[in-house]
Amino acid sequence: MxxxxxxxxxxxxxxxPDQLIVNVKIGFSDPMYTGFLLVLLTQGYLWYDRFDIAVELVFGQEMLEGRFFIGGRxxxxxxxxxxxxxxxxxxxxxxxxxxxxxxxxxxxxxxx
Incomplete structure (x- = not known):
């Protein structure tokens, strides 16, 4: 093993990947789920710290839009x-x- x-x-x-660029605007209709996503993002910050990741949370509105780029070999x-x-x-x-x-x-x- x-x-x-x-x-x-x-x-x-x-x-x-060597490069990871993410720009996301995300929200749920229930603010509880958006807060839960915020908790998950802050807990995993050390894993994605070296990448360019920008997450904008929208409370009280259901939304998912964004762009991403992954580069590597x-x-x-x-x-x-x-x-x-x-x-x-x-x-x-x-x-x-x-x-x-x-x-x-x-x-x-x-x-x-």
Missing amino acids: KKILASLRKIARHIL IWLPYLLSVIIGLLVTKPIRNIMLTNLKIKFKGGSPYVG
Whole structure:
């Protein structure tokens, strides 16, 4: 599990966007839901702090409008090397070999 989690962490770090620009104006008809969204946004601020995200909340009016831009790169050879590296590790290789092993019992199955 450690090898799988490490590989997933490498892939996630690689595919995260370099640029994220979001300008959003959002509101719900019930101000409680808008306040709840405000709480969620402030709790997750450390995750999206490095991106240019502007959220304008409108209380008491149902609204959703905005723009976003996502920019980054995904390098296929790196992803393939991480996946192949995971498959070549000893624990994964042992699991694959035990699941793919063909059992021969000897003799013909149609002998009567």
